[in-house]
Structure formats: C-alpha cells, structure tokens
Amino acid sequence: MTARQVAVVGAGRMGQGIAAALAFGNVPVAVVDLRDRGADAAAYLEGVRASIRQALAHKVTLGLLTVEDLDGVTALVTVVGEVDALTPMAAADLVFEAVPEVAEVKREALAWIEAMVGDTVPIASTTSSFLVDELAGALSAPARFLNAHWLNPADLMPLVEVASGTATSPGAVDTTRELLLAVGKVPVVCAASPGYIVPRLQALVMNEAARMVAEGVASAEDIDTAVRIGFGSRFAVLGLLEFIDWGGCDTLFHASNYLSRELGERFAPAPLVEANMTSGRRGISDGAGFYDFDPATVADYRAQRIADFARVLDAVGRLARHEEFSTAD
Ligand SMILES: NC(=O)C1=CN([C@@H]2O[C@H](COP(=O)(O)OP(=O)(O)OC[C@H]3O[C@@H](n4cnc5c(N)ncnc54)[C@H](O)[C@@H]3O)[C@@H](O)[C@H]2O)C=CC1
Ligand SMILES: O=C(O)[C@@H](O)C(=O)[C@H](O)[C@@H](O)CO
Numbered sequence: 061m062t063a064r065q066v067a068v069v070g071a072g073r074m075g076q077g078i079a080a081a082l083a084f085g086n087v088p089v090a091v092v093d094l095r096d097r098g099a100d101a102a103a104y105l106e107g108v109r110a111s112i113r114q115a116l117a118h119k120v121t122l123g124l125l126t127v128e129d130l131d132g133v134t135a136l137v138t139v140v141g142e143v144d145a146l147t148p149m150a151a152a153d154l155v156f157e158a159v160p161e162v163a164e165v166k167r168e169a170l171a172w173i174e175a176m177v178g179d180t181v182p183i184a185s186t187t188s189s190f191l192v193d194e195l196a197g198a199l200s201a202p203a204r205f206l207n208a209h210w211l212n213p214a215d216l217m218p219l220v221e222v223a224s225g226t227a228t229s230p231g232a233v234d235t236t237r238e239l240l241l242a243v244g245k246v247p248v249v250c251a252a253s254p255g256y257i258v259p260r261l262q263a264l265v266m267n268e269a270a271r272m273v274a275e276g277v278a279s280a281e282d283i284d285t286a287v288r289i290g291f292g293s294r295f296a297v298l299g300l301l302e303f304i305d306w307g308g309c310d311t312l313f314h315a316s317n318y319l320s321r322e323l324g325e326r327f328a329p330a331p332l333v334e335a336n337m338t339s340g341r342r343g344i345s346d347g348a349g350f351y352d353f354d355p356a357t358v359a360d361y362r363a364q365r366i367a368d369f370a371r372v373l374d375a376v377g378r379l380a381r382h383e384e385f386s387t388a389d
Contacts, residue, residue, distance in 0.1 A: 062235070062238050062239065062242065063087070063152075063153045063154035063182075063235055063236075063238070063239040064087065064088070064153060065087075065088050065089075065090075065151050065152055065153055066082055066087055066088070066089045066090075066152055066153070066154050066155070066156065066239065067089070067090045067091075067092055067145075067148055067149055067151075067152035067154075067155045067156070067173075067177075068082075068089060068090070068091045068092065068155070068156045068158055069092045069094060069155060069156070069157050069158065069159065069169055069172075069173055070092075070093075070094070070156075070157060070158030070159040070160075070169070070186075071091050071092070071093040071104075071105075071108045071139065071158075072158065072160070073212065074158045074186050074210060074212065074214055075091055075156075075158035076091070076108060076111055076112050076115065077115070077210070077212065077213050077214030077215045078156055078158060078186070078210055078214045078215075079091045079112055079137050079139075080112050080115040080116055080137075080214070080215035081210075081214050081215045081216075081243055081245070082136075082239075082243055083112075083116065083133050083134065083136040083137045084116065084119065084124075084125065084133060084215060084243065084244075085242060085243025085244055086133070086136065086243075087136065087239070087242070087243055088136045088137075088138075089136060089137055089138075090137075090138045090139075090140060090145075090148030090149070090151075090152065091108060091112070091137065091138070091139045091140070092140055092141075092142065092145045092148065092149065093105060093108065093139070093140070093141050093142070094141075094142050094145075094159065094169055094172065096142075097141070101141050105139050105140065105141060108139045109137070109139045112134070112137050112139070113134050115213075115215050116130060116133055116134055116215075117130060119215075145176065146176065149173070149176035149177055150176065150177070150178070152177055152181060153178070153181055153235075154181060154182050154183075154184070154235060154236065154239055155173050155177055155181060155182070155183045155184070156184050156185075156186055156208060157169050157170055157173060157183060157184070157185045157186060158186045161187060161188065161189060161190075163190060163194065163195070166185060166187065166190065166195055166198070167195060167197070167198035168198075170183065170185070170195060170198040170199055170205070171198045171199070174198075174199050174200065174201065179201065180201075180204060180231075181204060182204050182205075182206065182231075182232035182235050182236055183199070183204055183205050183206075184205075184206050184207060184208040184222075184232075184236050185205070185206075185207045185208070186207070186208060186209060186210055187207055187209070188209055188256075188259055189254070189255070189259070190207075191207075191223075191225070191252040191253075191254065192205060192206055192207050192223060192224060192225030192228060192252045193225040193226055193227075193252060196225045196226075196227060202225060202227035202228070203227050203228060203229040203232065204228075204229065204232050205225060205227070205228060205232070206222065206223065206224050206225065206228045206232050206233055206236060207221075207222070207223045207224075207225075207252065207256075208220050208221075208222050208236055208240070208247075209221040209222075209223070209256050209258075209259070210245075211258060218244065218245050218246045219245070219246050219248065219258065220240050220245045220246070220247045220248075221247075221248055221250055221256040221257055221258065222236055222237060222240070222247045222248065222249045222250070223249070223250050223251065223252040223253075223256055224249075224252060225252055233249065237249070261300070264326075265287075265291075269283050269284075269287070288376070289376075289378055293369070293372050293373055293376060293378065294369075296372045297365060297368045297369050297372055298365065301349075301350040301351070302350070302351060304333070304336075304343060304349060304350060305342075305343030305344055305349035305350055305351055305353070306343060306344060307343070308342045308343050308344075308345055309333050309336040309337040309341065309342045309343055309349060310337050310342050312329065312333055313329045313333050313334055313337050316328060316329035316333070317329060336349055336350070344358060344362075
C-alpha cells in the first residue's frame with residue numbers, strides 16, 4: 061500500500077523538516093503538536109507554519125521549486141494542535157512520530173498515535189538512538205511499528221535509515237520505503253542496532269575530531285577543512301567499504317595496527333578486515349574484497365568513479381584545471 065496522506069506528530073526541527081520533505085514530494089501532510097501550550101498554542105502553530113513555508117520558499121531561491129508551485133506545495137501542509145488532530149490522524153495512512161528524544165515522552169506519544177489511527181496504519185518513530193523494541197511496548201499492535209531515522213535537515217538530506225523491531229511486519233517497512241522513494245528519499249534498511257548506520261559512524265569521527273582539537277593536532281578550522289575537502293568529497297563518491305577495496309585491506313590492516321599501538325585500542329583493525337586480507341580479498345588488486353571486481357570492467361568502473369569525483373569537486377569549487385596554473389618562464 062502506498063501512503064497518500066501522512067501525519068507527523070511533533071512540530072520541532074525534524075517534524076517540520078519531514079513535513080516540508082513530504083509536501084515538496086506532493087504528499088499531503090498534517091503536522092500535529094501534542095504539547096499543551098495553553099494561551100500560546102495559536103502563536104506556536106503559526107510559527108511552525110511560517111517556518112515550513114520559509115523552508116519551502118528557500119527551495120524557490122535554490123531553483124528547486126518554481127514560485128508558481130510554492131503556494132500549492134505549502135497548502136499540502138496543515139498544522140494543528142491536539143484538539144484538532146482527530147480528522148487528520150484518522151485520514152493518515154502513515155504516521156511519523158517526531159517528539160523529543162525522551163523514552164517516556166515517545167511512549168506516551170506512540171500510545172496516543174495508535175489510538176488515533178486505523179488498525180494497520182504504520183507508525184514510524186524518528187528516534188536517533190532508541191531501538192524499535194525499546195519503544196514497541198507502548199503499542200498494542202507492534203507489527204505496525206518501525207523506525208525511520210531521517211537525517212537533519214530532513215527536507216534536503218536524501219538518506220533515511222529504516223529499521224525494524226522483532227515484531228515489525230514486512231508490510232509496514234514496505235509502505236514506509238515506498239513513501240520515502242515516492243518523495244525522492246533514499247531509504248536504506250538496517251538492523252535495529254544502536255546508532256543505525258550514520259550516527260554510529262559519525263559519532264566515531266566526530267569524537268575523534270574533538271580529541272584532535274584537545275591534543276593540539278590541528279585547529280578546529282583546519283580539521284573541518286580537511287573533512288570538507290578531503291574526507292567529505294571522497295566519501296560523497298566512494299562508500300567506506302568501497303574505499304577499503306580501493307586502498308587495499310592490507311593497507312588498512314597495517315595502518316590500524318600502527319594507530320592502535322600509538323593512539324589506542326579503538327583503532328584496532330576489524331576482524332573482517334583481517335579476514336579479507338588473509339583470504340585473498342584485499343580489494344581491487346585481488347579482484348574481490350567487500351565487493352567483487354570483474355577484470356573485464358574494472359577499468360571502466362574506476363574511470364566512472366574518477367568522473368564522479370570530478371563532478372563532486374567541481375560542485376564544491378575545488379576541481380583544479382590545468383589552465384589555472386601559470387607556466388614556468
Ligand atoms: N535534531 C536532529 O538533528 C535529529 C533528531 N532526530 C530525532 O527526531 C526526533 C525529534 O527531534 P527534534 O525535532 O530535533 O526535536 P525538537 O525538540 O526540535 O522537536 C520536538 C517537538 O516536540 C514538542 N514537545 C516537547 N515536549 C513534548 C511532549 N512532552 N510531548 C509532545 N511533544 C513535545 C516540542 O515542543 C517540539 O515541537 C527525536 O527523536 C530526535 O532524536 C533524528 C535525526 C536528527
Ligand atoms: O545525522 C543526523 O542528522 C542525525 O543522525 C543526528 O544528528 C543525530 O541526532 C545523531 O547523530 C546524534 O548524535
């Protein structure tokens with residue numbers, strides 16, 4: 061089943077971003093604020109509407125949406141408080157929960173959502189840390205429950221990490237994936253494992269960057285320049301595991317042993333890195349690694365990736381052209 065009408069419960073940074081992403085993809089969406097705001101409620105809801113409109117208007121400035129379409133897209137978003145939530149919740153065929161990252165608050169919101177929607181409507185949390193099974197107890201029908209971890213800013217970042225719990229039905233995952241694909245997102249399905257994919261990876265490098273500042277290895281500015289120009293542009297093209305295959309598992313294995321001796325156990329080579337090295341799967345040079353490389357097409361594959369690099373570097377204004385360099389007198 062493809063979701064054609066969505067509700068987002070939670071009207072903060074992520075709730076607004078998700079709503080903007082859905083409307084941008086032509087999907088009607090109701091944003092529901094569950095917090096009791098007393099006399100401030102109307103002003104809060106108006107602020108949320110204005111902020112979503114501003115995010116969509118920014119897309120006009122960026123050339124991603126025509127000015128003629130702005131009003132129509134904005135009109136796909138309704139923003140309501142709990143008192144007016146009955147109709148949009150009953151109409152929703154998928155719900156994203158985006159309340160604060162506090163287990164009790166999430167459980168309360170999930171129980172409320174379940175009571176408001178149809179029996180089989182999938183409910184996706186957007187939690188960036190809790191596992192599906194840790195929250196599923198809030199629902200009487202956990203088969204409909206999963207997590208969809210959007211990246212921030214949700215209206216722009218294409219990746220959404222979709223994770224199931226032990227009770228999640230394949231149908232709930234399929235409906236969520238279909239919706240995400242329909243609005244131009246790139247869903248990846250992963251196990252309900254702490255940190256999913258991106259938060260787990262980035263927690264390691266973000267903490268390492270902070271350690272480097274504390275150790276005086278480099279300034280925050282220089283580390284961030286290195287990340288933007290080196291690390292970031294490279295990994296916009298090559299996946300981490302793909303790059304292991306490019307550089308060779310043996311290179312990573314030896315470097316990791318050296319770093320773990322010098323800097324600490326956290327740099328020790330992963331067992332799979334060692335296993336690939338010793339089983340003749342060092343990467344492109346062996347014709348196999350995390351990926352298999354067909355000798356007949358590997359040259360084309362490399363040329364394609366180099367062309368991809370050039371495009372990414374050009375987009376960030378860092379592609380060197382020969383004509384820029386002065387000739388020796
Ligand atoms: N901020 C980020 O960069 C990312 C956040 N997430 C996840 O998205 C979810 C939402 O996070 P944000 O949008 O950043 O939070 P936020 O704080 O910006 O928004 C939460 C919304 O819930 C409301 N709220 C506060 N207390 C409440 C309560 N007791 N009951 C109901 N609503 C309440 C807030 O007023 C606000 O409207 C969290 O689970 C977070 O882990 C996921 C990816 C990135
Ligand atoms: O990458 C993202 O947008 C999110 O995963 C977050 O920033 C999370 O809140 C997470 O990484 C917490 O550290």
